[in-house]
Amino acid sequence: MSFTFDDDTAFELELARTGRVITVPANRSVLQALADAGVEVMSSCEAGVCGTCLTRVLAGEPEHRDSFLTPEEQAANDQFTPCCSRACSPRLVVDL
Numbered sequence: 001m002s003f004t005f006d007d008d009t010a011f012e013l014e015l016a017r018t019g020r021v022i023t024v025p026a027n028r029s030v031l032q033a034l035a036d037a038g039v040e041v042m043s044s045c046e047a048g049v050c051g052t053c054l055t056r057v058l059a060g061e062p063e064h065r066d067s068f069l070t071p072e073e074q075a076a077n078d079q080f081t082p083c084c085s086r087a088c089s090p091r092l093v094v095d096l
């Protein structure tokens with residue numbers, strides 16, 4: 001299943017624990033881009049429903065596309081679901 005759309009754009013994902021920066025291409029999910037880079041994140045539904053992939057966001061603004069977090073939790077912008085969510089900012093720093 002893919003949660004990318006035609007007008008999605010690429011952005012950078014910084015992995016805070018290693019300082020690594022990977023690019024999330026327009027046509028790949030964050031989860032897919034992480035897997036491409038050899039970084040495994042636990043996932044299950046890959047549709048923004050279960051919360052298994054929930055990842056802490058340290059900087060940047062996620063574009064939430066899940067239905068797991070409450071609107072209040074989404075608005076806090078301190079966690080996101082990389083299976084389906086993307087970024088509004090050019091770079092997202094995550095706790096990975």
Ligand code: FES
Nearest residue numbers: 044046051053083
């Ligand atoms: S894997 Fe279920 S919300 Fe991401």
